[in-house]
Amino acid sequence: MAASAPISKTIYIGPFAHSTSLTTLEIQPLGAIGVDETGTIRFVERNLHGGPDELIASFKASKSAWADAKLVCIKSTTTGFFFPGFIDTHVHAPQHPNTGLFGKTTLLDWLQKYTFPAESSFSDPSVASRVYQNFVSRTLSHGTTTAAYFATIHVPATNTLADICLQRGQRALVGRVCMDSEVSPEYYRDESAEASYQASKASIEYIRSLDPGGVIVQPIITPRFAPSCTSACLSAMGRLAQESNTRVQTHISENKGEIDLVASLFPDQKSYAHVYHAHQLLGPKTILAHCVHLSGMERRLVLESGCKISHCPASNTAITSGCAPIRLLLDEGHTVGLGTDVSGGFSPSILENVRQAVWVSRHLAMQVDSDAVKLSTEEALYLATCGGAAVVGLEDKLGGFEVGKEWDAQMILLGNVGEEGCQDGNFGEGPVDVFGWESWADRVEKWVYAGDDRNTVAVWVRGRLVHRTGRYPGYEETS
Amino acid sequence: MAASAPISKTIYIGPFAHSTSLTTLEIQPLGAIGVDETGTIRFVERNLHGGPDELIASFKASKSAWADAKLVCIKSTTTGFFFPGFIDTHVHAPQHPNTGLFGKTTLLDWLQKYTFPAESSFSDPSVASRVYQNFVSRTLSHGTTTAAYFATIHVPATNTLADICLQRGQRALVGRVCMDSEVSPEYYRDESAEASYQASKASIEYIRSLDPGGVIVQPIITPRFAPSCTSACLSAMGRLAQESNTRVQTHISENKGEIDLVASLFPDQKSYAHVYHAHQLLGPKTILAHCVHLSGMERRLVLESGCKISHCPASNTAITSGCAPIRLLLDEGHTVGLGTDVSGGFSPSILENVRQAVWVSRHLAMQVDSDAVKLSTEEALYLATCGGAAVVGLEDKLGGFEVGKEWDAQMILLGNVGEEGCQDGNFGEGPVDVFGWESWADRVEKWVYAGDDRNTVAVWVRGRLVHRTGRYPGYEETS
Numbered sequence: 001m002a003a004s005a006p007i008s009k010t011i012y013i014g015p016f017a018h019s020t021s022l023t024t025l026e027i028q029p030l031g032a033i034g035v036d037e038t039g040t041i042r043f044v045e046r047n048l049h050g051g052p053d054e055l056i057a058s059f060k061a062s063k064s065a066w067a068d069a070k071l072v073c074i075k076s077t078t079t080g081f082f083f084p085g086f087i088d089t090h091v092h093a094p095q096h097p098n099t100g101l102f103g104k105t106t107l108l109d110w111l112q113k114y115t116f117p118a119e120s121s122f123s124d125p126s127v128a129s130r131v132y133q134n135f136v137s138r139t140l141s142h143g144t145t146t147a148a149y150f151a152t153i154h155v156p157a158t159n160t161l162a163d164i165c166l167q168r169g170q171r172a173l174v175g176r177v178c179m180d181s182e183v184s185p186e187y188y189r190d191e192s193a194e195a196s197y198q199a200s201k202a203s204i205e206y207i208r209s210l211d212p213g214g215v216i217v218q219p220i221i222t223p224r225f226a227p228s229c230t231s232a233c234l235s236a237m238g239r240l241a242q243e244s245n246t247r248v249q250t251h252i253s254e255n256k257g258e259i260d261l262v263a264s265l266f267p268d269q270k271s272y273a274h275v276y277h278a279h280q281l282l283g284p285k286t287i288l289a290h291c292v293h294l295s296g297m298e299r300r301l302v303l304e305s306g307c308k309i310s311h312c313p314a315s316n317t318a319i320t321s322g323c324a325p326i327r328l329l330l331d332e333g334h335t336v337g338l339g340t341d342v343s344g345g346f347s348p349s350i351l352e353n354v355r356q357a358v359w360v361s362r363h364l365a366m367q368v369d370s371d372a373v374k375l376s377t378e379e380a381l382y383l384a385t386c387g388g389a390a391v392v393g394l395e396d397k398l399g400g401f402e403v404g405k406e407w408d409a410q411m412i413l414l415g416n417v418g419e420e421g422c423q424d425g426n427f428g429e430g431p432v433d434v435f436g437w438e439s440w441a442d443r444v445e446k447w448v449y450a451g452d453d454r455n456t457v458a459v460w461v462r463g464r465l466v467h468r469t470g471r472y473p474g475y476e477e478t479s
Numbered sequence: 480m481a482a483s484a485p486i487s488k489t490i491y492i493g494p495f496a497h498s499t500s501l502t503t504l505e506i507q508p509l510g511a512i513g514v515d516e517t518g519t520i521r522f523v524e525r526n527l528h529g530g531p532d533e534l535i536a537s538f539k540a541s542k543s544a545w546a547d548a549k550l551v552c553i554k555s556t557t558t559g560f561f562f563p564g565f566i567d568t569h570v571h572a573p574q575h576p577n578t579g580l581f582g583k584t585t586l587l588d589w590l591q592k593y594t595f596p597a598e599s600s601f602s603d604p605s606v607a608s609r610v611y612q613n614f615v616s617r618t619l620s621h622g623t624t625t626a627a628y629f630a631t632i633h634v635p636a637t638n639t640l641a642d643i644c645l646q647r648g649q650r651a652l653v654g655r656v657c658m659d660s661e662v663s664p665e666y667y668r669d670e671s672a673e674a675s676y677q678a679s680k681a682s683i684e685y686i687r688s689l690d691p692g693g694v695i696v697q698p699i700i701t702p703r704f705a706p707s708c709t710s711a712c713l714s715a716m717g718r719l720a721q722e723s724n725t726r727v728q729t730h731i732s733e734n735k736g737e738i739d740l741v742a743s744l745f746p747d748q749k750s751y752a753h754v755y756h757a758h759q760l761l762g763p764k765t766i767l768a769h770c771v772h773l774s775g776m777e778r779r780l781v782l783e784s785g786c787k788i789s790h791c792p793a794s795n796t797a798i799t800s801g802c803a804p805i806r807l808l809l810d811e812g813h814t815v816g817l818g819t820d821v822s823g824g825f826s827p828s829i830l831e832n833v834r835q836a837v838w839v840s841r842h843l844a845m846q847v848d849s850d851a852v853k854l855s856t857e858e859a860l861y862l863a864t865c866g867g868a869a870v871v872g873l874e875d876k877l878g879g880f881e882v883g884k885e886w887d888a889q890m891i892l893l894g895n896v897g898e899e900g901c902q903d904g905n906f907g908e909g910p911v912d913v914f915g916w917e918s919w920a921d922r923v924e925k926w927v928y929a930g931d932d933r934n935t936v937a938v939w940v941r942g943r944l945v946h947r948t949g950r951y952p953g954y955e956e957t958s
Contacts, residue, residue, distance in 0.1 A: 134900030421613030449579030
């Protein structure tokens with residue numbers, strides 16, 4: 001298995017960029033990062049000078065323990081850089097075949113028209129294998145090194161997704177979706193709360209048997225959302241989370257029709273958030289997707305419970321759910337990451353969602369006539385990396401390039417425009433044009449606003465190469 | 480020159496899609512379109528059956544005049560289709576190197592920080608040639624067959640853009656930017672209204688000398704926007720438009736700060752629109768970009784004058800200008816197309832702006848809590864093709880596949896997911912995954928919401944192949 005094959009001690013040489021705080025993106029024009037056989041960063045050197053050969057010689061002389069390390073160099077030090085892997089904190093892998101489809105629907109009719117029919121087909125293991133292989137390839141190709149996946153209600157298909165993530169080396173939280181209420185169609189729901197409990201437990205046990213330390217894959221308890229679960233089912237999931245010490249993910253307050261539905265289904269609860277609270281589902285290991293329309297009371301409850309928030313801006317725009325008030329949530333102290341929410345979201349790319357987070361915040365700014373709510377590029381990149389790491393509980397390991405963290409990273413290469421300009425229209429270097437006069441901040445901004453998966457030429461998880469394109473320059477042995 | 484080389488009579492066989500009204504997208508699962516040596520569509524056959532060889536034999540038998548025609552077939556008739564070329568009704572070619580850069584600015588400071596310095600460098604002809612070659616390659620690669628370009632104030636550089644468009648075979652309206660007021664920096668403005676007039680006249684004459692019929696390139700009078708022109712300069716442009724019977728393009732009502740500035744600069748005028756009206760710049764040959772915040776009085780004046788509107792949704796979101804009320808404008812009877820507005824807009828792709836037009840309309844729908852203002856996919860595609868054709872005055876020639884119109888078209892190929900799903904992450908067929916169960920409407924929607932330039936494998940203008948990628952299957956001779 002890819003995830004268990006040995007890796008080599010490696011020094012990564014080139015420019016790098018990463019977030020050092022919500023508002024600060026450090027850009028190093030030339031650095032070196034040493035990663036050991038466990039995928040852990042052992043040194044980070046900054047402000048280097050000279051060509052690769054000089055640097056290699058100097059490392060050999062100064063760090064005898066690294067004399068036999070492999071080297072990965074970005075030699076085009078004006079158009080390439082290392083960047084932390086993206087963390088997708090909310091994504092429905094089985095909805096991948098519906099990416100880009102939503103027509104004129106909003107949440108509740110979209111579920112019935114597109115989502116439930118697609119997900120129910122995962123009772124067939126060959127469908128699951130085909131879709132999940134393809135989707136893990138897609139997400140890796142966009143630089144997603146960790147994903148919090150919703151699967152379907154099927155235990156075998158859910159386990160297949162965990163198998164594939166482990167085999168491909170993508171960090172994943174994999175959740176069997178739990179739904180037993182009559183809001184879900186008869187053809188696609190658990191038979192009872194007890195059946196939900198047993199099926200989720202079985203999937204948790206299988207995933208833990210695959211990767212007992214939970215280093216690459218771990219299970220996550222996944223009640224779909226309050227309307228699709230009976231109270232008994234939500235209680236069973238709360239109990240299972242306690243018994244098995246497992247993370248929890250669900251949706252909350254995405255759409256106004258959904259909120260009204262929750263109020264009608266759970267008339268005794270003070271709010272949507274209180275429904276989950278009453279069933280022991282809110283806590284520091286809980287990821288709540290959307291949080292578009294939470295009341296002040298709900299936000300306090302979410303904050304006091306220590307829940308984490310997944311912001312899904314592309315989805316919220318595409319299916320007209322609303323503009324989540326991310327500035328407000330950040331100011332209140334919430335932990336926020338980004339989610340693609342495929343296929344409510346129309347793109348498997350967190351980079352696209354970095355842009356969409358900025359656009360949504362600008363739409364909010366236009367509504368309230370205040371620039372203060374705008375997210376900056378730096379802030380959106382922070383949410384995509386460090387914020388996401390905290391949402392999935394891996395903030396000690398992931399998010400930036402610091403000694404002791406692990407090497408989950410992407411190599412980004414941009415395109416160099418020649419002196420004559422491209423005249424045949426075949427832009428083999430992808431969508432970003434660098435003319436040569438740009439500052440480093442400009443180059444990163446060009447990548448953020450004009451880049452795509454073509455610019456992500458290699459991806460590593462825990463020091464292991466898990467994706468590369470034809471542009472990846474490969475290793476150079478030092479010895 | 481590409482634009483004057485002879486072309487062959489050609490039959491295009493495969494699925495096709497195009498707008499037949501604002502709300503109707505016709506999708507033909509298998510058709511054939513015959514294009515003659517002038518690039519004009521001579522027949523459109525629908526509802527065909529059988530494989531390419533059968534179809535070819537049947538055409539030979541039934542249409543003797545087409546026996547010697549070349550054939551371009553889409554053999555993968557479930558993942559490919561012909562679509563009309565996109566029309567970009569508002570784009571600043573010299574701002575191409577700034578694509579994706581805007582930082583924390585809005586319109587007025589963005590102009591000073593990014594735009595004027597970049598544009599002023601076009602006094603150097605080698606800069607102009609490099610940037611314009613590259614940008615025409617970019618826009619063609621995104622399927623843009625016609626563009627209304629703003630150039631810079633420099634006559635030689637503007638003429639170079641016209642040369643390149645003609646040489647590359649892209650239909651273009653090319654405008655020397657006119658700006659003489661003190662709102663423009665001293666280092667980048669015309670010396671006087673008279674100098675503006677003479678320079679614009681010289682560029683018009685040059686462009687007309689290149690292409691006297693204006694078939695591929697034509698000039699367009701381009702006062703930048705009211706604040707950057709003195710009243711004398713605006714008058715001179717109005718006079719020049721009358722004298723030379725030339726189209727006009729400018730900006731209006733993009734940003735609230737700009738509107739206030741216009742009010743302070745032209746205190747005698749009733750509105751921003753009245754500034755242009757008073758200088759004879761409003762009429763059926765005028766393209767007004769943005770129209771985000773027009774008052775009811777202004778919209779009536781624009782409509783009564785017969786002006787056309789370029790909606791630039793990506794730009795309006797990116798530099799926080801506002802949400803143009805497109806549903807209202809359409810309901811009032813305005814003619815609307817889409818513009819990328821590079822580099823206020825962050826993408827040279829009209830397909831991206833189709834999506835952004837939908838997103839902006841959804842943000843408006845969320846603000847006013849009414850689904851009625853949402854643009855449908857069909858409507859956004861109409862704006863990108865037929866709407867744009869009407870904005871640039873070419874509605875009799877462009878926008879759809881009808882007998883008598885010209886063959887400005889793209890071949891779109893999507894990606895087929897294999898039975899095992901892609902497992903190496905190298906998606907050579909681009910970003911759209913077709914699994915095989917999709918309806919034709921689904922496939923087109925997947926392209927709209929998940930596609931990019933990788934799916935545009937060939938582009939024709941007036942029957943001439945002006946762009947192709949490695950996936951383009953090429954011609955097959957019939958004889």
